[in-house]
Amino acid sequence: DGGITQSPKYLFRKExxxxxxxxxxxLNHDAxxxxxxxxxxxxxxxxxxxxxxxxxxxxxxxxxxxxxxxKESFPLTVTSAQKNPTAFYLCASSISGVAxxxxxFGEGSRxxxx
Amino acid sequence: xxxxTQMEGPVTLSEEAFLTxxxxxxxTGYPSLFWYVQYPGEGLQLLLKxxxxxDKGSNKGFEATYRKETTSFHLEKGSVQVSxxxxxxxxxxxxxxxxxxxxxxxxxxxxxVEL
Numbered sequence: 001d002g003g004i005t006q007s008p009k010y011l012f013r014k015e016x017x018x019x020x021x022x023x024x025x026x027l028n029h030d031a032x033x034x035x036x037x038x039x040x041x042x043x044x045x046x047x048x049x050x051x052x053x054x055x056x057x058x059x060x061x062x063x064x065x066x067x068x069x070x071k072e073s074f075p076l077t078v079t080s081a082q083k084n085p086t087a088f089y090l091c092a093s094s095i096s097g098v099a100x101x102x103x104x105f106g107e108g109s110r111x112x113x114x
Numbered sequence: 115x116x117x118x119t120q121m122e123g124p125v126t127l128s129e130e131a132f133l134t135x136x137x138x139x140x141x142t143g144y145p146s147l148f149w150y151v152q153y154p155g156e157g158l159q160l161l162l163k164x165x166x167x168x169d170k171g172s173n174k175g176f177e178a179t180y181r182k183e184t185t186s187f188h189l190e191k192g193s194v195q196v197s198x199x200x201x202x203x204x205x206x207x208x209x210x211x212x213x214x215x216x217x218x219x220x221x222x223x224x225x226x227v228e229l
Contacts, residue, residue: 035219042220042222044219096215101215102148102163102215103150103160103217104159105157105158105159108157
């Protein structure tokens with residue numbers, strides 16, 4: 001089945017540790033996105049990539065890093081510089097170059113900092 | 115900048131009741147408007163969309179009309195079911211500042227439908 005796979009679904013980390021969230025898609029989409037979801041704040045864009053080997057900061061990029069070495073993969077690293085990393089992280093993809101607005105989302109990864 | 119404002123939840127309704135979830139927006143240019151739905155434990159999925167003023171998006175009994183004069187895109191359904199219980203997000207994509215499919219989301223409105 002075509003879709004987006006995020007892993008792990010739940011992740012715990014200690015303060016000061018970096019952690020990487022995986023996002024893989026087999027939809028042949030050019031564009032991929034990372035959003036953060038917090039209660040009462042909706043979704044906020046962290047990073048997005050319209051094409052392989054290129055990515056742009058979203059609204060809340062500080063403390064995060066990404067890479068886009070393959071079309072299928074867009075991993076997100078939550079670094080120790082992120083002051084409040086406990087959140088639900090959603091990865092999405094879309095057809096690039098056409099403003100259809102339809103994003104396809106994974107099921108999310110819930111990160112908890114202990 | 116762009117922003118989307120939704121009514122706060124949770125909204126609790128009895129089955130077969132009429133649903134309205136309000137959404138208003140602020141944007142430069144001429145945005146496209148969307149409603150996404152998030153069922154428990156899942157990611158978001160597109161429910162409906164409208165790309166220009168006076169367009170009506172519809173899907174699964176839900177409807178929303180793009181009202182430019184009131185900058186609104188309210189979600190409605192004539193008769194809700196328990197299976198409609200979810201969180202609903204209003205969103206906009208502004209082709210001038212957003213670039214492609216970059217969306218701005220509202221805070222989400224939780225809907226609970228009871229028997």
